[in-house]
Amino acid sequence: MEFKKFLKYLLFVVIVIGLGFLYSFSSARNLQKKIGEPVIEFSQGDNNFLTHSMVNKLLIQNEETIKNKAKSKVNLYGLENRVLKNPYVESAAVFLTVDGQLKTIIKQRTPVARIIEKNDSYYIDKQGVKVPLSANYSARVLLISGIQNDAQIKEILPLVSFILKDNFLQKEIVGIDKSDVNEYQFAVRSGDYKIDFGNLTEVDIKFKKLKAFYNKAFDDKTIQNYKAINLKYHNQVVCTK
Incomplete structure (x- = not known):
């Protein structure tokens, strides 16, 4: 009985060693295997x-x-x-x-806007990472001017995100211009007029006012009568003809 146990133990050891050898041989061959087309x-x-x-x-x-x-x-x-x-x-x-x-x-990276500077132009993605222009592809995104540094890119990102999340605003607003006093003006798709947005306070309220104004102005077809739409004043939209 002891001899049979010994044989079983010996057989087990031989199998383990054999499997280990086969695995090592297989691994060595696998590492030497040539790589095909990436x-x-x-x-x-x-x-x-x-x-x-x-x-x-x-x-x-x-x-x-x-x-x-x-x-x-x-x-x-x-x-x-x-x-x-x-x-x-x-x-x-x-x-x-x-x-x-x-x-x-x-x-x-997915560009969300194109920053236009005096001597440079580049895209930014939703994290504000700069993405160079490409000869292969021109993205149709918001055009932003007046931005001078990375801090101002970070400052404008929430505004860009708000616009892109709204289906109507995304189609209507095509450009943003930042002034030296940190106020913003929009260029729009529906006409030659500008939208004076002011600073970046009460963003959601200002856009609600704009949409309410649009509903009326588009309905009575008076939108093209205006040269500027001002959203800076509390609870009102001031228009210039």
């Missing part, structure tokens, strides 16, 4: 700013393409960081699949 996916929307070929260039390692490299030679962390440094990329994941494909999933 697979690139763009999540949550179209690849407006970046193309597949542009991402492929970001995946170049030591001036060599990733294709046909051994899996063990690929620095996934370094590749992911390289992709994330691109100003059009909001998030990225670079990983190897079981069958040896290098896969990259990218979420691009």
Whole structure:
């Protein structure tokens, strides 16, 4: 009986060693497996700013393409960081699949406005991150002038967010101009008149006044009679013809 137990124990040890050897051999072969053509996916929307070929260039390692490299030679962390440094990329994941494909999933930044300065122009996303203009794509977004620094970008973001969340305002307001005294004026789609919004206090109340005025002005077709609509005064809309 003791001898049978010994044989069973010995057989168990041999099986464990054999499985360990097979696993090590398989892992070694897997690490030496060559990588095929990289697979690139763009999540949550179209690849407006970046193309597949542009991402492929970001995946170049030591001036060599990733294709046909051994899996063990690929620095996934370094590749992911390289992709994330691109100003059009909001998030990225670079990983190897079981069958040896290098896969990259990218979420691009979504511009919400275009800042126009005297000597520069760029987009900002919903976090206020600056996004350079692109030769591949021109986004139809709010045009904002009068912004001079990052603090002013942060200040105007809640106003931009409010406009974009409202279906009517998003279609109607096409431009925002900030004055030197921190007051804002809107350019609109429905006419050549301007909307004097004032400072960024009571934002929701001012927009409610504007919508109420619009309901009447569009209904009686008098909207084109005005050159300016002023929302700065409490409980009233003052119009200039």
